[in-house]
Amino acid sequence: MNLIQSLTAKKAAILRKWADAVFDTYPGDTAAFLRSEKDRFANPVGYATTISLDKILDGLLTGSDIHALSAYIEDIIKIRAVQDFSPPQAASFPLLLKKVIIDEIKIAQVPAGEWIDLETRIDSLTLSAFEIYAKMQEKMHHIRMKELEKSEGFLIKLMESRGACCRDGSEDPSDFNGCT
Amino acid sequence: MADKKLTPQEMAQVNYLPPAGDWMDPTVEFKRGTYCYAAPLKNQEALQLPNPRQWNPQDKDWKLPLDFKQLVIGGMQERLDKFRSWKLFLDICVRCGACADKCHFFIGSGDPKNMPVLRAELLRSVYRKYFTAGGKALGKLGGARELDEKVIKEWYYYFYQCSECRRCSVFCPYGIDTCEITMFGRELLNLVGCSTEWVVGPASSCFRTGNHLAIPPHALKQSLEFAADEIEGITGIKIEVPINKKGAEILFVTPSGDFFAQPAWFTLLGYIMLFHEIGLDYTFSTYASEGGNFGLFLGADYAKSLNAKIYAESRRLGVKWVLGGECGHMWRVLHQYMDTFNGPGDFLQQPVSPITGTKFENARSTKMVHICEFTADLIYHHKLKLDPSRNDRWKVTFHDSCNPARSMGLFEEPRYIINKACNHFYEMPENTIRERTFCCGSGAGLGPDENLEMRLRGGLPRASAVKYVRDKHGVNMLACICAIDKASFPPLLEYWCPGVETAGVHELLGNALIMQGEKTRETDLRGDPLNPGAEEGKTDV
Amino acid sequence: MFDKGKVLGGLAIFLCLGTFPLWYIAAQGKAAYPPDPVIYPGSEQCVESTEYMSKYHMQLLQQWRDQAVRQGDRVYIASDNKTYDISLTGTCLKCHPNKAEFCDRCHTYNDVSPNCYNCHNIPPQPAEVLGGTK
């Protein structure tokens, strides 16, 4: 049995431990909530994490292209990117899998080639996670910009259409210290 | 950590583990994206807030007044004497935990201090320390905490992470309402001069100009004329929009976001078209040009001050009654507070729909009717001609905005209107709608851009339910009746579930409304083609 | 809004319910009534001490029942090494034939309903009440 086969045989246990390790990155008392609450609407974080980790592990073991897994990585990173994590904390969840595998398999008996191969794939997952993390940050900036543009764009449209001075005498439409 | 050589195993473990702290430790870190900026000096002064100064939550020294402790404790005492709710809610919580997982901020952030019970404990622990024998004697063991600057910072962090949506209150066996707790927490913060720009700014603007957006009267008029032009472009009908018209039958008050922000703007078009079509004798007001009330997010007195304009203006204009637009916290104030604050409105008359003759019994004292109640009544009496197929490009779901849901009980009217104005309507999962609706995460003054990460956390539970109906039914439109929803959902949904847009219920109504003498409509209120697939033949089923 | 009337009314109800036993006893006028079981003449010494019997007679009776019915062993050796025949009718009721004035007094007083007489017949009650109070 090669490494992948023995991991596939133990997939359920590995998935559970991996998910646990990811949940454990949350404050102690929240971790157990994320683990135990099964309602996907009451616990969207736990739900998305469990489902996506399952798909990622599947892909890793069946040898699919890392890029094909990016949608699932995104589902997790999307959440972690807005939560209280530093960038490495948010994006390094694939690395946690290494420890789970090391604990689960007698690593010394695994041919180095096979291990390096798997490790490389996990590392690529991590890099992909970093890439998506950056993408999410960019998306948030984009959203911020868009919101700003939307409100200003509207004012400009209005000014052009009506020749209006938009706010009490001020000519600067960005003097917009609040919106609803 | 960095200078130590780590084994791969250790590498995989580096600082993922959260700090194992106790909640009584008040230390918080103000990270970018998770807190609101402080109110600038000029706005603090405009509202005559205590301890005005230029400051920033990231400062080490918050320049609190020297006697901040006495101020806060005195403020607690004053409120204990004035509010039974405050006294009671501090005393009777049994920490059963029923509320713990009901808060959208807890669900989305995973931060245990966002559990409603704990948010209240942040105040309760200080209350115990200074007001109860057990707390005084036992200290930490009795669940009591000393009030210090760290606690003030913690309060600022967490009381601006509660959107006062009241969801937890519905599940609490004693009805303990975290909205009340948060309101008091913010009032106490206010006493020592800690308030946010995004609340104080609009509130001070509203005080002076009559609306949060600081739109002066002439600009408001231009905005309304612009709206009329837009409507003319879409329907070919020219509409005069009445402003400050004395002797009109009805004063119409709507959140100012409707005048200047998209997509709320399209809802405004919907109102104006509707009022024109039924020939309503109404007027907008520039002085009372704000239905929303950011004073509510500062404290009851500020809410009362801003709210006073609605009655004052309806008295000045001599209207018979007041009609209110789509808004969330606005209706919290109008339904539960206005009459008490600034009533009695006995110079007005009991609202009667001039079109159907329906008497609005439920508004007989306050004399203010919700636009959804008004429109549902019109549709029920067949006073409107509607063509729901004009909304066929939308597969619609409805988000119950927190305040109309849990403070008013307005559930059926908007659904009735949507069902008459649209052909495709799908409900979100049961435990995320009606009285169990999830907040958008930006209510109660949490909506500034700098707070985006926090808002995205808070909005995740709502978005995950939207995503569910999007994936299951192809829903692409979230209808709602709240101006803050209309401002906060577009970015929220773009992040969490792209492909779903946001609209007010009256935008959808405006689309469906067949107006007398209108030209064949080619676009909807957004200016998008009505039937995008029509020219290519009838491929759609 | 203070709801003064409702609060005072509620407190009055609370006090009434909380002190229910006081006025219930006063209304019944039987407060001084003690259970005072009547000891039948000539039977001052039971199988065990009075103090023990008053606390543990139910367990003793249960033990007797099991020993006699299940093991067929009808000899009880008391703590003072005297032996007794295990028999409700033959031993207990010999000295305490007056169920109404002996057993029932305490049982009614304390609202206890033993199930002895689910199986056993109630013996004919002695006509005369000796001693005891009424």
Place this chain on the structure above:
Amino acid sequence: MNNAVKILYPLAAVTILVLLPLLTLLGPSAEFVFAVIIPCLALAAFFSGFIYRVVRWAQSPVPFNIPSVGGQEKSLPWIKDDKIESPGNNWAVTWRMFLEIFFFRSLFRNSRADLVAGQRLVYGGSRWLWLGGLAFHWSLFIIIFRHLRFFTEPVFPPATWLTNLDSLFQFSLATLFLTDFIILISLTYLFFRRVVSPQVKYISLASDYLALLLILGVVISGVLMRSIFKVDVDAVKRLAISMITFKPAVDSNIGLPFYIHLMLVSTLIAYFPFSKMMHAPGILFSPTRNMKNDSRAVRHINPWNHPVRVHTYEEYEDEFRKPMMAAGIPVEKKQ
């Protein structure tokens, strides 16, 4: 504060309370202290403290009408309103409160979505807390009611009925009451929930464990007293009756287990008014539950409705008159 500490202190306190009655072995006067004086003091503390707390609450007004609404408001005649969750009159409020107090309606609301067979969404209850809480409170009520047999003479008949109902399952001679069994299970559940459930553990205070451990102590000592360490029931009732007829007399035959039980009960009721257990009267005061959703139909009065600074129309027009006139918006004064 370490969670273990939060449990250990209350545990130590309850242990001391269990050991204190050993002093009754000193003699009749010590017995008198534990049988009469301590319970009397506890009762006095209970009633005075209870009334004090309730009056203190009542002294603060309810300035605003703030019910948490859970159902359709009464609006248009053809829309069916939810009479319970959006109560419009006193009867509806009473009914809502009744369901809340006797059946914990809000806790019952806790539902959970599950995806069945991958696609179909079903809602089930997540109602263990509701069940545990309800079982505990009802058992406690029945047990207290059963105790009336010690305080009434002749025994209050409903107490007998309830006792008979409660003892439907009789094992051997010593009846194990159904409620004893249920309250032990539910208390154990409520306790372990605080230790095991992460959120609840995080929010629990020492006082939460104290209340639970005290009640557990009362129940366990009570059950043990019935089944194993017998006390002289007759002596107990005589003591109770002697006290409520204001002629306290202690029978030295009464037994140590009884004193332990009584000590724990006395502590519990004396502690009651100063603890979260005041939620019992508190629920009746909760403005989000006991108010009508009629705030637009009937004006609610705020007794301290003080004036606030407002920006009048005149001030507003003075500032904006020029642009208003220029834009053709009607004004009050033309200059």
